[in-house]
Amino acid sequence: MACIRMRSPAAHEAPYNMRMHRECMHRGSARGSVARSRFERMLWVCCALFALALTAEPAAASRPVRVYEVVVRGTDSSASIQEAMREALVRATGQRQAASDPALQGLVMNASRFVTSSRPLSDGSTQVVFDGPAIEKEIMAAGRSVWGSERPFIVVVLNPTLSGPEGDAARRMLEDLGEVRGLPITLVPMATTDPAGNALTSDALLQSAQRLGGDAVLLGRSDIAGPATGSTAAAVGQPSNAQAAAAGIATAGGPTMQISASVAASSPWQWTLLTGFSAESWNGNFEAGVNGAADAFARVQDTSVPQTESDALVEVSGIGSLADYATVERMLSQIPGVRRSGLEEAEGTTATFRVLIRGGSEAVERALANSARLAHTGAANARLQYQLHP
Helix, strand or coil: CCCCCCCCCCCCCCCHHHHHHHHHHHHHHHHHHHHHHHHHHHHHHHHHHHHHHHHCCCCCCCEECCCCEEEECCCCCHHHHHHHHHHHHHHHHCCHHHHHCHHHHHHHHCHHHHEEEEEECCCCCEEEEECHHHHHHHHHHCCCCCCCCEECCEEEEEECEECHHHHHHHHHHHHHHHHHHCCCEEECCECCECCCCCECCHHHHHHHHHHCCCCEEEEEECCCCCCCCCCCCCCCCCCCHHHHHHCCCCECCCCEECCCHHHHHHCCEEEEEECCCCEEEEEECHHHHHHHHHHHHHHHCCCCCCCCEEEEEEEEECCCCHHHHHHHHHHHHCCCCEEEEEEEEEECCEEEEEEEEECHHHHHHHHCCCCCCEEEEEEECCEEEEEECC
């Protein structure tokens, strides 16, 4: 009987099933590595969203403004109607020069054609209501922009503060100036220092304003001379100390000015506008303070075409912690016109956010132009690129 000898594989030659085993192990390891990478990325995203939920601030408190309802002195004469149209144009465009803009003078000269109603008021003035959609159509046809009627509510804080009746008078002055520009605004006796006398940070001031229902802080600082006292009484229409305490906000306990509101209104102040996405400063009297704030917000939505919602991809580098993720997300979500925003992807210290906003990427760029935290570094692959600073 013949003997059949089976050839053993050479020492260096692995059996077929062993080679297949090693290849499978290698491929499985690679797939496992990719899976782990994806899992870790998803874990970071989930942690970032959880951190955001824990640190989220109250939702924006934008107020609808009745842009085309204007109160003018006197009866509804032709001159009064034209003056009302000038004020409506300033409100509608967010531009101070709109009242005298040659491109819009046709609206002023034919103002009566756009009146839908008018009625006398008890103080002798007249309320005029214009056809808003018709006016906006004419504004855009003239190549000018329209500021949406949903506008931020501004909390004004003065340091030092005005107390008692003078504080109330100052509040009315600021609110009247805000009404002219179509900007919801009020004066609040809010502390700008902690119990130890240290100046509160911008974030702390903004958070206090948000707890009162505000969207931004307009902080005015002045060196106006005058005797000072140690406490400030809340003016009529402002939160009382008890109300502020219930909201978790310290009332002003620093120096107060014992001068008239009219003197304060005409005196120089250093103004700083603090929003969730940027900060900027300028100098001037009460009117300059309100005008600067209105200009800043109107500039974010400065476009001469109807604004449509579109996605903007914002790539931010320099993110080193979950708190950084939450900070950037808050900043983006508080830009005027944003419907929603969220983390799209993350890789190392770089994260990309998707923002649905009226005006798209251009609106995001305008809003962040004065941001101290997010510095614009360029654009690539249809993404805006920013660097996060401390």
